[in-house]
Amino acid sequence: xxxxxxxxxxxxxxxxxxxxxxxxxxxxxxxxxxxxxxxxxxxxxxxxxxxxxxxxxxxxxxxxxxxxxxxxxxxxxxxxxxxxxxxxxxxxxxxxxxxxxxxxxxxxxxxxxxxxxxxxxxxxxxxxxxxxxxxxxxxxxxxxxxxxxxxxxxxxxxxxxxxxxxxxxxxxxxxxxxxxxxxxxxxxxxxxxxxx
Numbered sequence: 001x002x003x004x005x006x007x008x009x010x011x012x013x014x015x016x017x018x019x020x021x022x023x024x025x026x027x028x029x030x031x032x033x034x035x036x037x038x039x040x041x042x043x044x045x046x047x048x049x050x051x052x053x054x055x056x057x058x059x060x061x062x063x064x065x066x067x068x069x070x071x072x073x074x075x076x077x078x079x080x081x082x083x084x085x086x087x088x089x090x091x092x093x094x095x096x097x098x099x100x101x102x103x104x105x106x107x108x109x110x111x112x113x114x115x116x117x118x119x120x121x122x123x124x125x126x127x128x129x130x131x132x133x134x135x136x137x138x139x140x141x142x143x144x145x146x147x148x149x150x151x152x153x154x155x156x157x158x159x160x161x162x163x164x165x166x167x168x169x170x171x172x173x174x175x176x177x178x179x180x181x182x183x184x185x186x187x188x189x190x191x192x193x194x195x196x
Contacts, residue, residue, distance in 0.1 A: 006074045007068045007069075007071050007072075007074060010068060010074065010078075010079065010082055011064070011065065011068045011069075014064060014068075014082060014086060015061065015065075017086045017089070017090070018057055018060065018061045018064075018086075018089065021057055021089055021090055021092055021093060022054060022057050024093040025050060025053055025054065025057075025092065025093045025096050025097075026050075028050075028093060028096065028097045028100075029043075029046060029047065029050050029100075030043065030046065031043070045100055045103035046100030046101065046103075047100075048100075048103075048172075049096050049099045049100040049103065049112070049172070050096060050100060052172070052175060052176055052179060053092050053093075053096040055179045055183070056092065056116065056119075056179055057089060057092060059179060059182045059183065060085075060089060060119065060123065063123075063182070064085075064123075066143075067126070067127065067130065067140065070138075070139040070140045070143055071130050071133075071134060071138075071139075071140055072134055072138065072139075073133050073134050074130070074133055075129075075133045077129045077132070077133070078126070078129045078130055078133055081122070081125050081126040081128075081129040081130075082126055084122045084125060084126070085119060085122040085123055085125075085126050087122070088115060088118040088119035088121075088122045089119055091115045091118075092115060092119075095108065095111050095112045095114075095115045096112070098111065098112075099111070099112045099172075103168065103169070103172070104168055104169065105168060106164050106165045106168055107164075108168075109164035109168035109169075109171045109172065110161045110164035110165060110168075110171070112164075112171075112172075112175065113157050113158075113160040113161040113164055113171055113174075113175055114157075114161055116157045116160075116175055116178065117154060117157035117158055117161060120150065120153050120154045120157055121154065123150070124147070124150055124154070127140065127144050127147070127150075131144065149181065149182070152181070153178045153181065153182070156174055156175075156177060156178050156181075157174075157175065157178060159174060160172075160174035160175050160178075
């Protein structure tokens with residue numbers, strides 16, 4: 001029987017945490033209060049925010065998988081950086097519920113974006129520590145490159161947080177644009193992992 005590597009164990013743990021996050025979010029979504037379209041319409045903001053959050057966790061899960069598959073070595077800093085990412089993602093059920101209940105209010109919309117921004121920063125830190133552990137010529141370093149997409153995501157989240165205090169609905173459009181940008185998985189890491 002093959003023994004699990006450190007990256008396999010870290011990935012399995014992270015997969016479990018992300019699955020729990022999605023489960024908690026799903027439990028927090030309340031069904032419509034009746035069988036009518038009006039009842040469904042009253043739950044629409046909650047369902048849309050849940051959809052965005054589900055997509056966000058799915059995108060992180062997918063890219064995290066490719067990132068760890070391209071990683072050969074880890075150290076304690078990588079493990080702590082991974083926990084940092086999971087911390088920010090674990091806040092998603094809270095802000096999803098809050099934003100779904102008060103979609104037109106600035107503070108829930110801004111908080112939602114702040115959690116997205118924090119998760120993006122945490123993912124960036126994770127990649128930096130993985131590159132440090134594996135070297136500048138590693139598959140991860142080559143796959144990440146200049147990380148233009150990651151930097152653009154952080155700028156969009158920051159802009160969305162500011163926009164939340166002017167036009168909350170527009171801030172959700174900005175957050176959705178980040179999800180759309182990442183909807184097609186980042187193939188750079190998968191490609192580099194197969195080359196190395």
